[in-house]
Each structure stands twice: as structure tokens, then as C-alpha cells.
Amino acid sequence: MSAIEQLRDKLVELQSELEKHKDENKIQREKIEKMSAEVVDSNPYSRLMALQRMGIVKDYERIREKSVAVVGVGGVGSVTADMLTRCGVGKLILFDYDKVELANMNRLFFTPDQAGLSKVEAAASTLNFINPDVTIETHNYNITTVESFDKFLDTIKNGGIASNSSVDLVLSCVDNFEARMAINAACNELGLNWFESGVSENAVSGHIQFIRPGDTACFACAPPLVVAENIDEKTLKREGVCAASLPTTMGITAGMLVQNTLKYLLNFGEVSDYLGYNAMIDFFPKMSLKPNPSCDDRHCLLRQKEFAAKPKVEKVETVEEIQAPVHEENNWGIELVDSSAPVTTEAKPKEVSTGLKLAYDAPDKTEAVVEGAVGNTADISLDDLMAQMKSI
Amino acid sequence: MVDESTRKSLSNIPLLQTRAGPREKDIWVQRLKEEYQALIKYVQNNKDTDQDWFRLESNKEGTKWFGKCWYMHNLLKYEFDVEFDIPVTYPATAPEIAIPELDGKTAKMYRGGKICLTDHFKPLWARNVPKFGIAHAMALGLAPWLAVEVPDLIEKGIIAYKDKNSE
Numbered sequence: 001m002s003a004i005e006q007l008r009d010k011l012v013e014l015q016s017e018l019e020k021h022k023d024e025n026k027i028q029r030e031k032i033e034k035m036s037a038e039v040v041d042s043n044p045y046s047r048l049m050a051l052q053r054m055g056i057v058k059d060y061e062r063i064r065e066k067s068v069a070v071v072g073v074g075g076v077g078s079v080t081a082d083m084l085t086r087c088g089v090g091k092l093i094l095f096d097y098d099k100v101e102l103a104n105m106n107r108l109f110f111t112p113d114q115a116g117l118s119k120v121e122a123a124a125s126t127l128n129f130i131n132p133d134v135t136i137e138t139h140n141y142n143i144t145t146v147e148s149f150d151k152f153l154d155t156i157k158n159g160g161i162a163s164n165s166s167v168d169l170v171l172s173c174v175d176n177f178e179a180r181m182a183i184n185a186a187c188n189e190l191g192l193n194w195f196e197s198g199v200s201e202n203a204v205s206g207h208i209q210f211i212r213p214g215d216t217a218c219f220a221c222a223p224p225l226v227v228a229e230n231i232d233e234k235t236l237k238r239e240g241v242c243a244a245s246l247p248t249t250m251g252i253t254a255g256m257l258v259q260n261t262l263k264y265l266l267n268f269g270e271v272s273d274y275l276g277y278n279a280m281i282d283f284f285p286k287m288s289l290k291p292n293p294s295c296d297d298r299h300c301l302l303r304q305k306e307f308a309a310k311p312k313v314e315k316v317e318t319v320e321e322i323q324a325p326v327h328e329e330n331n332w333g334i335e336l337v338d339s340s341a342p343v344t345t346e347a348k349p350k351e352v353s354t355g356l357k358l359a360y361d362a363p364d365k366t367e368a369v370v371e372g373a374v375g376n377t378a379d380i381s382l383d384d385l386m387a388q389m390k391s392i
Numbered sequence: 393m394v395d396e397s398t399r400k401s402l403s404n405i406p407l408l409q410t411r412a413g414p415r416e417k418d419i420w421v422q423r424l425k426e427e428y429q430a431l432i433k434y435v436q437n438n439k440d441t442d443q444d445w446f447r448l449e450s451n452k453e454g455t456k457w458f459g460k461c462w463y464m465h466n467l468l469k470y471e472f473d474v475e476f477d478i479p480v481t482y483p484a485t486a487p488e489i490a491i492p493e494l495d496g497k498t499a500k501m502y503r504g505g506k507i508c509l510t511d512h513f514k515p516l517w518a519r520n521v522p523k524f525g526i527a528h529a530m531a532l533g534l535a536p537w538l539a540v541e542v543p544d545l546i547e548k549g550i551i552a553y554k555d556k557n558s559e
Contacts, residue, residue, distance in 0.1 A: 146477070223515075361515075363519040373409050374407070374409065380429075382421060388432055392432065
């Protein structure tokens, strides 16, 4: 056989293979105008619409009028987006600036062939395939930088289904404090409700927190609330690793997050303000947090003022304040660790609720005058300082 | 944990007073001046005690910082480019210092070469907002990271000494 013939055969083979893959893509179902409750194998919404017949949800189809922003499409965020897509949410706006890596394969959702793709792009194509009725919008940037933050703010402000409306809910599925604080700042500024979610670095606890600016504690009101794991800090090995993760803990956390999202969007059941998960003993602590009247975020204070002025809906509440007295018993072995802080050392341990603790102690705000501070900056120009720094 | 020498160099860095982030255009300049004053003092202190180890400069808005840091090991100087953005939530959150050229070479790094800080650093920073600035982040964040990571990377043969004169 001549080389040309061989190549021709190869071409035919490749063409047929290509056709096969084209057909695979064609399997994608058509868009569905209206959710049907008809019980047939071909109806992707029959089991969801059955929630109405069971008396759980009143008008399930309202979910199509809802727009949700998912910030961070990693272990928790991708599963969250997957669940909301399968539930038929109207619109999903995804934010992430990371790429899919093989190191992510211990988690759910992404597949090895997607390695190298941007997380939002890879997620959007899978989600579109699962449910073409959902509008998916993607944003590939880091929301904590000065340039991107305004874009983020604008997107969630105008990301609703109706024009000039905001998203109905923001879900934080990020893995760092900076991004959580950025979402917090944006939602306080816009008065948008959001859920914070997180999984601990050692992969054995997780939590979700519902933040309604002015009504519940914002993320800056107090140090982050975390699940006490009852693991001796001294035995915890951190050498050589940054974070561990398990698909189980992430899946459970995403499940808690989307369950409460559905309850909130479709008005059924009771939405948890804070729900934790301790994987070591299968314990789910739950509580509520009031906002801090001396929060550092000025928009939080504004929202608190607005909330106080609003007439209250009568409701029996079991609210515990952040500054609750220290509990007598110490089931969780929480102790004050010598942190050798060089400047502010004043710190008192606070157990917030059974099984929950603050990530660290809040700073003492009473000191007004800072000793050893920089000198007067009024008569020095910034340019001079920059030049001086450069010339050292 | 903070050791004696870090504690000493830390106590010589002036504290900052203005609580302002880059979105608060009017008072950010004030904060930026304080940042530069603290940094100049810190670098000067380092030079005076023969412990000079970094240079930094910023764009004119003071939102992007870049420069060099170096570490002495067995009388050889290992130098790295360092960079970071000032996050919108600064100073409530510390800057995330990055050494992009070491990305993927050590487990103690996040994407983009951001150094992985100890659990101790962030609570310490949070307790000292707004008094801590970039100079403190360098002293408490980057300096101890280099001291632990660089010798380890050299020992493992992941980084090698580059002779500036032979280039």
C-alpha cells in the first residue's frame, strides 16, 4: 500500500470518528418552554414538579424566575452549580479565575479531559449539556482586585432575570478569606442576601452561613465562625501541605448550601442562618448571629440602621448574640493558645454555641492612640516618598 | 509562631493609623503615605543591621506592588521577583504576597505563586487592623516563609544558585 492510500484510509477512519462525536453532541435535548408535571420518562422536571403534589413547594416553576451567582467554581461551587442546574434555576452566573487541574480530580463534577480549561468555561459547557433551559453566564477574573471588583459589583447588581434587577442570591463557594470579604463588601453595599460556605483545610468539617445585610451578622461583624473539630492543634500536621479535601465533605456542604438556597428561593421549610457539619462525629450545629453594632464595614452599619427602621415580622426567634457568656462546660476542649502576638495580645476565648467557635479572637477596639506610629504625613508628598523608597 | 528576631524587627516598624482601602480614593493616599513611611523605615533598619532583604515599589495608585527579595544561604544570595495586589478589602485582609517563579515548585503555595501563610499570620493581622501594613506583611509573612522554604528548595535541588556575573 502506498503512503497516499494509507493516509486516505486514515482520513476516512478519522472522519467517521468525528461524525460519531458529532452525533454524541446532537443528543442534547431541546429547550423546554414550560415545566410539565406529567409523569413520563422523557420529562426532566417530573420529579421536581412532584414536590408540588406532595405539598412541599407551592409553585415550583417560580425557580425559572430566579438568578443565582456562584462565586468560586471549585469543590463546593461546581457541585452547587450542578445541583441548581438540574433543579432548573433560571440563570446562573459563575465567577472563578482558576483552571481545572488533575489535582482537582478527588472532587466531584470536573473530568480529567477538562484539565487546563478555565473552570467557568468547563463548567458552563457541562451545565449547558445537562440542562439547556438554564442561562449560564461566566466571568473569569479575580474579584478581590481593584479592577475586577467593580465589574463583579455591577454584574450581581444587574444580573437578575428581569432587566435592571439584581441577582436573587449570591453563593460564596470560595476558598479564601480575601474573596469572602470582597463578597461581603459587595453584598453589604448592594443590600443583597448571600450564603457563605466553607470546608476546613483538614477536610473534616464544613459550614454554611446565611447573611442578610442588616438582619444577621455580616462576614466582617465577627471573626469567622467555624466548627470546633475537637482535634488537638498540636497533633495536627501541617508540614508540606496547604489543604486537604474530600469529595464527601464538599458534597455534603454543597448539599446543605443548595438545600437552603431552594428553601429560600421557593419559600418552603426554614432557612438556617448557620449550619455546621463536623464529619468526625457527624454533628450538625445550628445557630443564628446578630449583626455587630460596631462592625468595621460602614455599609453593614447602614444596612443595620435600615433594618432597625423596618417594621418587624412577628416570629419566634432563638437568637444568640456573639458576645454570649462563656459556657461553663468545655466539651470541645477549646483552649486559649499562646499566640505571642507582638502588638495586640489582649484576647479572651469565646465559645459561641455548642460545637462552634470563632476562628480567632476579635481585636480589642478600645485603644484609640497608637504608640510607635508613623509620623505626620501631611507635609510629605507621595511622590517624594516613592522616590525615596526607590533610591534606598 | 513569631521568634525573637522577628519580634525585634517588628517592634521597630512604625505602625499605621489610617484605615483605608484602595476604593476609598480620598483617604487611600493618606494610607499609602503611611505605607511608604513604614516601608522606608523598615528597609533602613534592615540596612543598618546588615539584614537588608527586599526592595518594593508600586504603581502610582499604590494598588500593584512589585520588587525583589533575596535570601542568603551558605554565603550565596538567592534572589526572587516578588509581587502582589492590594485587595479591595485591604487593610481588613492582608495582601497576598506572590513569588510567581516558584509556582508549582513547593506545596506551600497557592495558585499564581501566592505564598501559603501560617494559620498564625491571618489572625495576627486581623487583630492588628489597621496598624499593620505592607512592611509588617513582609516581616511576618514573607520573611519566615523564605527562611523555611528556600533552604529546603535548595537542598532538594529544585532551585539553584544563579551567578549574576556570568549572565
